Amino acid sequence: MKLFLLVSFSALMLLEAYGFNDETDRQALLEFKSQVSQGKRVVLSSWNNSFPLCKWTGVTCGRKHKRVTGLDLGGLQLGGVISPSIGNLSFLISLNLSDNSFGGTIPQDIGNLFRVKYLDMTSNFLQGGIPTSLFNCSRLLELDLYINHLSEDFPSEIGSLTKLVVLDLSHNNLKGKLPVSLGNLTSLRALAFVTNNLEGGIPDDIARLTQMETLEFSENNFSGVFPPVIYNLSSLQYLSMFGNSLSGNLKPDFGNLLPNLQGIYMGKNYFTGGIPTTLANISNLQVLRMEYNSLTGSIPLSFGKVKNLQSLGLAVNSLGSGHFGDLQFLDALVNCTQLQDVDVGDNRLVGDLPTSIVNLSTNIIYLNLQNNLISGSIPRDIVNLIRLQTLWLAQNLLTGPLPNSLGKLSDLVALLLFSNRISGEIPSSIGNITRLESLVLSNNSFEGIVPPSLGKCSHLVYLRIGYNKLNGTIPMEIMQTQNLYHLSMGGNALSGSLPNDVGRLQNLVLLSLENNSLSGQLPDTLGKCLTIEVIYLQGNSFDGDIPDVRGLVGVKKVDFSENNLSGSIPGYFANFSSLEYLNLSVNNLEGKVPTEGNFQNATIVSVFGNKDLCGGIKELQLKPCLMQAPPVETKHSSRLNKVAIGVSIGIALLLLLFVALFSLRWFRKRKKNQQTNNPAPSTLEIFHEKISYGDLRNATDGFSSRNMVGSGSFGTVFKALLPTENKVVAVKVLNMQRRGAMKSFMAECESLKDIRHRNLVKLLTACASIDFQGNEFRALIYEFMPNGTLDMWLHLEEVEEIRRPSRTLTLLERLSIAIDLASVLDYLHFHCHEPIAHCDLKPSNVLLDEDLTAHVSDFGLARLLLKFDKESFLNHLSLAGVRGTIGYAAPEYGMGGQPSIHGDVYSFGGLILEMFTGKRPTNELFEGNLTLHSYTKSVLPEQVLDIADESILHMGLRVGFPIAECLTLVFEVGLRCSEESPTNRLQMSEVLKELISIKERFFRARRTARQ
The missing domain is CATH 3.30.200.20 (Phosphorylase Kinase; domain 1)
Structure with missing residues (x-):
């Protein structure tokens, strides 16, 4: 024993002699403190020679040797850089620098901490790479470096940390591929590298990580099919791969292979095929998120067996059969008593909204069924969902009234029901939902008044009730909701004036009251809405002067057109630096239009339809302003005025006589020539x-x-x-x-x-x-033609809300329109008294009547081919260079070619491709040598569904038709019409026969499906 004590004492003295004692730790920490930002050092005030080292803030010492074993500075908001002296804390086991603002790089000296087991530098601003010396710390159990700015490649040396249990490198800028050495970390239970720039695939070596419970690699650039190796990780409890480029179908026995999963996050990828029904076999599953993919088929009814399910996210897919009954899964989900959110919006679900929806879990807070084909009405007992915060049923086919019981959903924050067919009055009980922030009821058939009780919704941010059948006045009470950000009531029949209290809406960004019957003078208090960016008041009967809104320097769009406003145009509009659009057209404004600032740009400013305006830049095409001499008060002024008037009348009569004689002579000459x-x-x-x-x-x-x-x-x-x-x-x-x-x-x-x-x-x-x-x-x-242009129906997203069709065109309707166009072109080319080339066929020149029958219009460029004038045609073609025409005109026209029926066939071919892909020939996708023609041709027939307009697939599947075959046949017609060489194109008589044949096959397939 004496010998042992002697040896121990000698060893201790030797260590002290070489500086390895608590003084070493003290100096290392003081050096560390010196690199901390000076303004933040106050929290380390105990770090001085007056305090024992082991009582310093964040310091933990060992019981025997009194050396520093733990340093916990997490959350102290320290700044500066990490001193290399940290590597001198040779007894350190745990280092926590998380939730600070350290910058710079991780010092290489960190590799000297050979005893360290827990290293946490989360939530800082560390840059550079992970130092290679760190991989000498072979005792590391947890390494947390997430939420920094670490870059460079993912280190291949990571495999040397074989005892690692937790590795989290998420939210950095790491790049490259995952190293196969990850397979060496056989003790790993949690691996996360979310939100980096990693690419490639998941290495097969990960199959060796049999103890893995959490695997998170969301928001990277991983590609390929679902990593097969993951199916081997049967211990997995949480799997997160959201936001990558993974594709392919999921294995049908997914749930059997990964039976311990509690959370699945697979959204925003490119997965296809059906949802594996075996997912319902995962008894502890709590979260299933597969939104933003291309999944098809039905939502499994077996989800009702997953008792612990809390979150079901399947939005933005192609789920649904297209037949009634797609919503039966909601009946099954009644059994999931822990359910908190259901998100199945933006799919193809068809059917009446089941009354069973009111029996869903009382824990549900989020319910989203928007943008489907759901009909029926909202049940009165929806109030059973007492904790509901978001109800999103917009863009469906719902009818009937809005139940008054909604007012009892006191926790409701967002009620979004726009673009349905809901009728009746807006229930005044909604005013009882005092926590409501978003109320969006636009594009329905609501009638009656705007309930004044909405003013009690003091947290209201979005109030959008435009394009209904509402009448009455704008309630004064709404002007008390000072959090209001968007106020939209356009397209109704509201009357009365704009309340003077509009100036109380200090946070208002958008005011949309267009196309109502509002009148009176616009209040000057509108100028107090200093945050406003958009003001739409057009299509009313406001009168008087334009109010003083010079303080609205951030405004971007102002539309006062189609009112009865008078007076002059305020000059301060010229100086609004953010202004993108100012429309003062069709009023009674007078005087000189400014020419400075914004008024120098005719694409921003519109003032037509004000007969007493003058001046302005020449692009506005206004009459010049006459210079008026100041009046002279003499006894001869009245006589001079009369003389001037008489002379003016005489000159006007002479001019009229001259015009009449000239016109008569011109018409006689023309008649004689004809x-x-x-x-x-x-x-x-x-x-x-x-x-x-x-x-x-x-x-x-x-x-x-x-x-x-x-x-x-x-x-x-x-x-x-x-x-x-x-x-x-x-x-x-x-x-x-x-x-x-x-x-x-x-x-x-x-x-x-x-x-x-x-x-x-x-x-x-x-x-x-x-x-x-x-x-x-x-x-x-x-x-x-009451249904407008074909262009409007093909590109709904580009059409302003008031003119937008209420739905998309079905496959059959598009096919019928194509036949209509082929029929009329066949007539013009071969069955007229003289062949006629239209020369400007495009969707905006195709009009649709009440039955959606197509009619070709705009023959301003048409040519009777027997009376062809090449120079005239080319002049017209150059004048017709409006947006949209490029891409439809035949290529030979651009090289001086003569107009011909072959040019019409080319335009028709491009139009067909646009009708069934939903993409214009001028889409930004088509650059270089890629055109709509080559884009379509490259995918036929195997990938035809990938290029088809999504809405066609949506509607086409409802009839049980082999949609891929139909689209392939139609696209082939379009391609053969839009060949570059005129001689290779079909004739319209052939086109007409082919399209009629496709339509007949359509009807045969539908009859078979119904049988």
Whole structure:
């Protein structure tokens, strides 16, 4: 014993002699403190020579040798850098520097801590790579470096830390591939590297990690199929792979292979196929998140057996059979008493909303069924879901009234029911939901008044109830909800004035009250909404001056058009640096339009339809402002005024006489020429006296923008009511200031005068006159097509809310429209008195009537091929270079080729591809040599469903038709029509036969499916 004590004492003295004692630790920590930001050192004030080392803040010492074994500085908000002296704490077992603001790199000296077992540097600003010396710390059990800025490749030396149990490198910038050496960490139970830039696949060596319980690699760039190696990790409890590029089908026995899972996070990948029904065999499953994939089939009813299920997330997939009964899984989920959220929005679920929904778990706080094909009504007993915070049923086919019982859902924060067919009044009981933040009921059929009780929802941020049938006034009480961010009530029948208290909405960003019947003067208090960015007040009857809103320097969009505003345009609009759009059109404004600042840009500012405005930049096309001399008060002033008036009248009469004589001579000469060359009178001569400029002006309410339904290269189209015939028509008013407008007018008259076809828009009459200012006026009057253009139906997301169709086109409807177009082109090319080439076929020139029958319009570029004028055609083509035409015009036209029926076939082919892919030829996807044609051709037939418009798949599957086969046949027609060489293209007679054949097969398949 004496010998042992002697040896021990000698060893201790030797260690002290070499500096390995508590003084070493003291100096190391003081050096560490010196590298901490000076302003943060106060929390380490106990670190001085007056205090015993083992009582310093965060310091733990060993019982025998009094050396530092633990350093816990977590959450002290320290800054600066980590001193290399930390490596001198040679007895350190646990180091916690988490939740601070240390920057710089991890010092290489950290590798000297050969006793360390727990190392936590989470939530700092550490950069660079993981030091290779760290892998000398072979006793490490836990290594936590998540939420830093570590970069460089994932270190391959990680495999040397064979005792590691927890490794978390999440939320960094690590890159490269996972090293196979990870397979050496056979003691690992938790492995996480979420949110990095890692790529490639998961190495097979991970199969050796048989004790793994948590595997998280979400939000990286991993690709390939679901890693087969994971199926071997039967101990897994949590699997997170959200936000990668993984694909393929999941194994049907998924649940049997991984029976211990409690949480599955697989969203935002590219997984396909059905949901494995064996997932229901995982008895302890609590969370299943598979949203944002391409999963198909039904939602398994067996989920009702998962008693502990808390979260089911399957949104944004293609789930559903397309038949009634898709919602039966909700009946089964009634058995899941722990359920807290159900998210199955943005799928293809069809059927009535089951009443069983009210029997879901009383713990449920989030219910999302939006953007499906769910019908029926919201059950009154929805109030049973007493803890519900978010109810999202928007973009469905729901009908009936909104139950008054909703007001009892006191925890409700968001109620989103927009774009349904819900009717009745907005229940005043909603005002009892005082925690409500978002109320979105727009695009329904609500009627009655806006409930004043909504003012009691003091936390309301979004109130969007536009495009219903609401009437009455805007409640003053709503102006008391000072948290309001978006206030949208447009497209109703609201009357009265804009409340003066609007200025109390200090957080308002969007005010949308357009297309109502509001009147009175706009209050100056609107200028107190300093955070506002968008003001939509168009289409009302506001009068008086534009209010003083000079303080709204952050405003981006202002629309005061189609009101009765008067006075001058405030000059301060010129200086709004954020302004993107200012529309003051169709009012009674007067005076000079400013020319500085924003008013120098005609794409930002619109002021047409104010007859007393003058000046401005030339692009606004306003009359010049006359310089007026100051009045001279003399006894001769009255006489001079009378003389001036008399002279003006005389000059005006002489001008009118001259115009009349010139016009008479021109018409006589034209008539004589036409009698010589063509005894049949022209369409213009037949029609020009049948309707006057004044008649059209009255019929369109002064060519009001509220009646505008479209615009093109040479004119604007208005909806008009002809009172003499009580008939709604479309009036195309030519912009005679546009070069080529008169040629377009004559071409359209000439093309349509003798041709008749059910799929041609019918030209009723024309007007050749002068307007009230003596300017030349030309207009064409067509039958009105109530369903707008094909372009609107194909690209709903680009159409403003008020004009947007309520649904997408089905597969059958698109096929029928294609046949309509093929039929009329076949007629124009081969069955007219003379062949006609339309030359500008595109979706915006295809109009749809009440039955969605297609009618071709806009013959402004059309050519009778026997009277072809190449120079005229090319001039017209260059003038028609509007957005959308590029991509439809045949390639030979761009090289000076003559117009021909082959050019129409090319346009038709591109249009067909667009109709069934949902992509314009000018889509940003198509760059370089990639075109809509080559894009489609490259995937046929194997991947045809990948390029098809999602809404076609959605509707097409409902009829049990072999949709891939149908789409392949249609795309092949489109490709053969849009060949680059004109001689390789089909003729329209062949196209028509092929499309009719496809449609017949469609009906045969549907009959078979029904049987």
